[in-house]
Each structure stands twice: as structure tokens, then as C-alpha cells.
Amino acid sequence: MNPRIAIDAMGGDEGVSVMVAGAALARHRHSDFKFLLVGDEARIKSALDDHPNLRSASEILHTDEVVSGDDKPSQALRKSRGSSMGLAINAVKAGDAAAAVSAGNTGALMAMAKVALRTMPGIDRPALAALLPTLIDSDVVMLDLGANTDCDAGNLVQFAVMGAAYSRVIYGFDRPRVRLLNIGTEDMKGTDELRDAAAHLHDSTRLAMDFQGFIEADKINRGECDVVVCDGFSGNIALKAIEGSARFVTDLLKRAFTSSFRSKVGFLVSRPATELLRHHLDPNNHNGAVFMGLNGVVVKSHGSASVGGVANAVEVAARLVEEDITDRITRDLASIANGGDTAS
Secondary structure: OOOEEEEEOOOOOOOHHHHHHHHHHHHHHOOOOEEEEEEOHHHHHHHHOOOHHHHOOEEEEEOOEOOOOOOOHHHHHHOOOOEHHHHHHHHHHHOOOOEEEEOOOHHHHHHHHHHHHOEOOOOOOOEEEEEEOOOOOOOEEEEOOOOOOOOOHHHHHHHHHHHHHHHHHHHOOOOOEEEEEOOOOOOOOOOHHHHHHHHHHHHOOOOOOEEEEEEOHHHHHHOOOOEEEOOHHHHHHHHHHHHHHHHHHHHHHHHHHOOOHHHHHHHHHHHHHHHHHHHHHOHHHHOOEEEEOEOOEEEEOOOOOOHHHHHHHHHHHHHHHHOOHHHHHHHHHHHHHOOOOOOO
8 A cells, every 4th residue: 555645744843844854754765655745835846856756756735824833723723724734634534645744733733633534433532642762662652642631431441442553553562551541550549530441441351452450650661561541631741741851861961961071071981872862762753643533544743843753753644544543443442342352
């Protein structure tokens, strides 16, 4: 299958230049990728001058209307028919693209995607899922990261199904280890919603996941599970805390290594290790949050993503299309509806 990816070329902090260069890098890595580049045609053509390999694999859909970072979801929805973000999503709805990638306004992207694509049968609310670094070779899938501030037990169970399907696609796990984010690991800890969701997942023994109960926030990056499930309020706070701690550590190291002549010498000696740390914590290497539970694939890139980060987001979108993530989730939901008697 040759997935055609719609790129919102106007989204993100740097806009056209980085989005086009990121698509070009993804095309360099995967020669079968095709693109629909949505945005200002003159600017896109100018950027394509540096990427002839991408130009031959792309079609341009012109618009000069852009959703700004300050637009509220309601404002963005009014622009959905003419903005680069809206047209990219509508291309997925119309079947002109297999997936859409944008680095624009997250709230606007979610609102447009939900209205245009609708949620899958059996899914009450879509969730925002992302990959976070761990101490082991694979990243951990975490959801929801901000799409839903309040969630009931049924929502959390659905998030677990979607997260497990995502982990199986990205890493090929047969039964990803799934846990619910909580204030403790004991069965009696947490809200009624968390305890009810845990009971339901424990009872659904034939699902394609290994549900292992609760996990505390300080263990998210330890590699002790493959999927962390939470409501969007808790998930967004946890995500921001993790990202802030990573920046705090790297800034402390930078300050320590420049504080004296001896520390500068120490930096030169330890540079291979610090470069490895920097690479591991770089959000560009884990870029590409996914709106799970929609009738179509939509991937959110960091607004400040580098060229490599955009390429990674494109590759995530293509992988989800190739592995038919929607069908996997549908089969897993059917398993829950049947009392967990059928594994996908």
C-alpha cells in the first residue's frame, strides 16, 4: 500500500519550510510515500525547489487561509472548509488522502478532526496518544494527553483498547503491558472511575493486552509497561511535568559543564554520554501524537518540531495506515462487547 499523506504545510512555528523539508526527509526514507501538500501554492513551490524528489511525489492544494495558534476551536471550525488544516482533514474524509499531519493548533485540530471524521462505532470520545521515552528500547504509549478532561470508566477502557492497538502496531507486541495512571498501585487507591475501569479490564481476559493494574507517575518512563492510560487532565499534567523535568536536567548539566575550566574538560570527556542523553530526551525523536478513535488517521506534530521531527510524525501516520489501526481497534472493541471472549 502506498499511503498518501495530507500535510498541513502552513501549521507549526516555522510553517512551510520545515513541513515541506520534513515530508521530503520522510520521502527519502520511504520512496513509496505520496503527499498532498496543503497551503499557499507559491510558498510550497518555492520550498519544493530544494526537494525535487518530493516534488515528483506531491500534489499541491492551494489555500492562503491559516488557523492561528490563538484561534479557539469554535473559530477554527468556521475556517474548516478553507484553511490548510481543514482541507488536509477533509482530504482524509473524502478519501483523497489516507492520513493528515499538522503542526498547528492542537485544540483546533481535534475539533476539526472530530467533526469531519466522527468517532468510530463503539468509541465515545477520541483520545490524544503519544510516545514517551523510557529506559528500555521501546517507548511507552500514553493516552489521553489532553483531549478529555473528565472521563468515566468506559472511556478509560476504550483508551486502553486503543493504546494497546497502537503499541502493537508501532512495536509489534502481541500483548502490550497496560496500566492505569493512579496515585498508588493498591487496588483500593484512586477514584471510582479508575477502580471500575481496572475491574473491567481485569475481567476482559482475552483482550490482546496484558492489563497489570495501576502505575504511579514516577514509573511512567521506567519501561515497566507499554501503555499508560489516564484522563486528559491528569495525562496533560503528567506530560508537561515529564517534559519540564527533562529540560531541567539538561539545563542543569549544561550549567554544570560550563561552570569552570575543570568542568569544561569533564564535558569533553563525557560528551558521548551527554549526546546520547540529549538524543534520547529530544522530543523530535518521539514526535507524532495521534488522535485515536476517529474514522481516519490524524497526527499532531509538535509546533516547534525540527525537520526530523516532522518526518517522524509522517512516518507514524503512514505506519498506522499501513497496519490499519482502525480495524484493529474495531476488532478489540468487539471483543469487549462479547465479554472478552475473542482476542484480536
